[in-house]
Amino acid sequence: MRSRLFLVFAVLLIVAMPALVGCRDDNPVTPKKSTSSYADLTEPEHVIENLLQSYEDRNYERFCELLKDPEYLFFLQPRDVYPVGDEYWTLAEDCDITRRMFLAAMGAPEGSDPKVDRLELIITDGAWTDIDSIGSEECTGCKRTERIYDITLVIGETTYLGNDIIGVYVQPVDDGGVTRYKIRRIYDLPK
Numbered sequence: 001m002r003s004r005l006f007l008v009f010a011v012l013l014i015v016a017m018p019a020l021v022g023c024r025d026d027n028p029v030t031p032k033k034s035t036s037s038y039a040d041l042t043e044p045e046h047v048i049e050n051l052l053q054s055y056e057d058r059n060y061e062r063f064c065e066l067l068k069d070p071e072y073l074f075f076l077q078p079r080d081v082y083p084v085g086d087e088y089w090t091l092a093e094d095c096d097i098t099r100r101m102f103l104a105a106m107g108a109p110e111g112s113d114p115k116v117d118r119l120e121l122i123i124t125d126g127a128w129t130d131i132d133s134i135g136s137e138e139c140t141g142c143k144r145t146e147r148i149y150d151i152t153l154v155i156g157e158t159t160y161l162g163n164d165i166i167g168v169y170v171q172p173v174d175d176g177g178v179t180r181y182k183i184r185r186i187y188d189l190p191k
């Protein structure tokens with residue numbers, strides 16, 4: 001049985017397909033300017049808060065600022081690899097898919113990506129655990145959390161739901177003498 005997240009990924013790929021095949025973006029929809037307050041990323045929990053806020057605001061620039069370049073990877077569930085085509089997405093791929101999804105949620109013009117009528121992400125509260133490596137790489141000061149998430153996409157009369165576990169691995173980075181946390185890995189895990 002395919003995961004409910006498979007359906008969400010299928011929709012995301014439809015939304016993102018022009019970017020994945022190299023088409024230019026003629027979409028005149030621009031991101032709305034947010035008056036939301038974003039956390040300063042000096043605590044790992046700020047990453048989750050800003051991730052949720054970026055979805056609420058449809059602010060892909062804020063979303064991409066959370067990701068640690070060039071090490072960031074988003075790993076798909078093994079059962080979703082075949083329909084999606086990749087085991088993981090790089091920072092550039094995830095940012096582009098998210099950008100197109102947010103633009104579609106803000107009102108895709110006629111003849112372009114399908115309009116997403118509703119996009120909502122919920123991530124439950126959780127605790128952070130200290131870790132000393134991510135994969136086989138040493139990682140000083142890194143932390144991880146696993147939480148249940150729900151993502152809802154509505155396109156026309158069809159609702160797509162994803163509900164599983166997200167594993168988020170953050171790494172501290174020096175930002176002019178201030179330690180800020182960035183996402184180095186996200187793992188989509190089965191419940």
